[in-house]
Amino acid sequence: MRRLWGEAVSIPHYDKVALLLPMFGDNNGVDFRDYGPQSRSATAIGDAKTVTSQGEHYGSCAYFDGAGDAILEGAVNADWTFLHSGAEPWTLAVRVRPAGSADYRTIVDTGGGATANRGIYLGVRNTGALRLLIARGTGGTYEVDINTSAGVVPSDAWNQVVLDFDGTTIRLCVGDAVVGSSARSSPSSAAPSSPLRLFATSPSSASPYAGYAEDFVIWRGASIFGDTPYELSRLVGEISGNVTDATGDPAERRIFAVPRAAPVRGFETVSDAAGDYSLMVPATECSRIVLADDDGDQSTPVRPDRIRRIIPQ
Structure with a gap:
């Protein structure tokens, strides 16, 4: 991974x-x-x-x-x-x-x-x-x-x-x-x-x-975690670069972070369901990563510097 x-x-x-x-x-x-x-x-x-x-x-x-x-x-x-x-x-x-x-x-x-x-x-x-x-x-x-x-x-x-x-x-x-x-x-x-x-x-x-x-x-800065359940904003990120997915398509993959029901202290590593990618984020920001490319097939690993941005949505 x-x-x-x-x-x-x-x-x-x-x-x-x-x-x-x-x-x-x-x-x-x-x-x-x-x-x-x-x-x-x-x-x-x-x-x-x-x-x-x-x-x-x-x-x-x-x-x-x-x-x-x-x-x-x-x-x-x-x-x-x-x-x-x-x-x-x-x-x-x-x-x-x-x-x-x-x-x-x-x-x-x-x-x-x-x-x-x-x-x-x-x-x-x-x-x-x-x-x-x-x-x-x-x-x-x-x-x-x-x-x-x-x-x-x-x-x-x-x-x-x-x-x-x-x-x-x-x-x-x-x-x-x-x-x-x-x-x-x-x-x-x-x-x-x-x-x-x-x-x-x-x-x-x-x-x-x-x-x-x-x-x-x-x-x-202010604490990045709390002691009570809370709702989180959804984050959307894009991965881009000179890489291709399993079918040879240019890789323009999206990372989706879903809200958490209860906090985890500090920072957490989250990954896609297949375990091929992971991302470290503040625990208050998201609970897990769902990663897919445009045609939904299994994508190949990308270099760590290929994340372009992660933005609140």
């Missing part, structure tokens, strides 16, 4: 995406591209790589061996101040399948793993517990310290972990369940102590992340 995503993609409020790392690629690949509008520089550290036949939604994902692999996303600390400053709402979502071989394994860190630093830290333990720390650089205690119960993210199983900050309260979620929350109090507005480091060793974790991961997204 091919993931449909690329620079040509636009979705409602796409400009609010601060980071979009699908982390798919060839076996032993090291191309961790940011598909967000900023196109930030993502650098693979150690043996961080993409592997095939392990992804949750398609044929590849990122793999980290726990021996120092990581991804450095951008090098400007101040770009990530909003994650701890409390100045604006945001959502962070990532799908993980951790190995349970050590204690805290870092998922994301901007320096929040030590109270003398400023920033945010999120890690998973070998017990399946999550810990979220936000430090303001004053020493003493953390501004936010959420330590969940064991088993919320079991080893060797895919789960989506979501952080959601509404401007007042930060919530830690696994799938559609809130597993911890904390009100913000006197946060720091200064830049974090480090740039955004994904799956790396941090001050509060001697062990970098071990296991698989995909679909790391950070969204700036």
Whole structure:
């Protein structure tokens, strides 16, 4: 199954995406591209790589061996101040399948793993517990310290972990369940102590992340999911390019997203019925993709950069 995503993609409020790392690629690949509008520089550290036949939604994902692999996303600390400053709402979502071989394994860190630093830290333990720390650089205690119960993210199983900050309260979620929350109090507005480091060793974790991961997204702005059922607008997208369908016809395919009856937190991967195409979208935007070309036959895979647009209708 091919993931449909690329620079040509636009979705409602796409400009609010601060980071979009699908982390798919060839076996032993090291191309961790940011598909967000900023196109930030993502650098693979150690043996961080993409592997095939392990992804949750398609044929590849990122793999980290726990021996120092990581991804450095951008090098400007101040770009990530909003994650701890409390100045604006945001959502962070990532799908993980951790190995349970050590204690805290870092998922994301901007320096929040030590109270003398400023920033945010999120890690998973070998017990399946999550810990979220936000430090303001004053020493003493953390501004936010959420330590969940064991088993919320079991080893060797895919789960989506979501952080959601509404401007007042930060919530830690696994799938559609809130597993911890904390009100913000006197946060720091200064830049974090480090740039955004994904799956790396941090001050509060001697062990970098071990296991698989995909679909790391950070969204700036109002929450992209809710807690009650709602109706959604229908989206229509078109795929175009120098490709043909199974009958040799020029491919001008349409993607239809149907309304969802209940929300899913964060971002979701949706696919056509045959499982040949998938598309990552905000969970509030649609529930599944129905993909067809003009004559309705089975279409061949298209390159990720062949989506022309996705527009509300």
